[in-house]
Amino acid sequence: MNRDELDRILSAEQEILPSSGFTASVMAAVREEASAPPPIPFPWKRVLPGLVIAAVVLVVLLAQAIAQLKEGASVAQSPWASLQTYLPILSVAQHFGAQWILFALMVTLGSLWFPLRLAASDH
């Protein structure tokens, strides 16, 4: 089969006419779309203060942790002593249930990662 013949066959595709109600159906969908309320914008004004507070708390906690580590490092001489420095932090973290928070974070990340991986493998 030569190229001209292939061109002829593929160019001569059957033409179809729109059904009689097509325009009305599209316009009904368009009118519905037009009458729908606009999408609710993300409430940045409400979220922003919370985000700022969270960021400040995070920075303060990090600063405190670094200060404690520096202080501990200057005192500690042996590996055992250095571990002793971390122990108060660990016990405080345990007091606030850090292990559960960590577990919950891992479960959340896993539940996000798994469907994303599944969706990616479909494509």
Place this chain on the structure above:
Amino acid sequence: MEAEADVAPIDDQADVEKVLAGNVAAFEGIVRRWQGPLINLAYRFCHDRGHAEEMAQEAFLRAYRGLAQWRKDAAFSTWLFSLATNLYCAELRRIPAPSVSLDDVPEPADPRDSDGGLEVEDRDRAVRRAVFNLPTKYRETLILFYFHGMDVSAAARSLSLPEGTIKARLSRGREILRGKLPSLLAAPQLKEAQ
């Protein structure tokens, strides 16, 4: 099909401006002018009349939502076809065409018989059906090229690709088709698949 032949760009621009000014009814002019080409383009992607109308309706809805994004530096038809093409291609990737795989078609016992087995009409249908079994990028390119009356630049604009890429894909697509057609034309189960 000469998709863009009979439409004055000024009509589109006037209607778009009216719609953007709040006159939703003016969109009907756009639908009436472009429903034929958009449905036919969709039909070439799916070969199912009902599905083609659904896809065309979705294309019009997206056009309505994104009307303000038409920059007027290109013709309205170019923008509309590009939008519809993206939608149809995505739909085609999401739901693969139900057809016979070329790899499932057995080789003919005697290749010399392969041109005499079917009537011309059946053969033409088999060739069009074979386009559906091409890898997506070649299939999209072939559909667009022949839909636009074998206009490489129109197909390139619709797919937002350079003309060189379109030419290369056309060449490769035809090559694959020609390579596979002898076995396809000799396969009796093709009639059943249609």
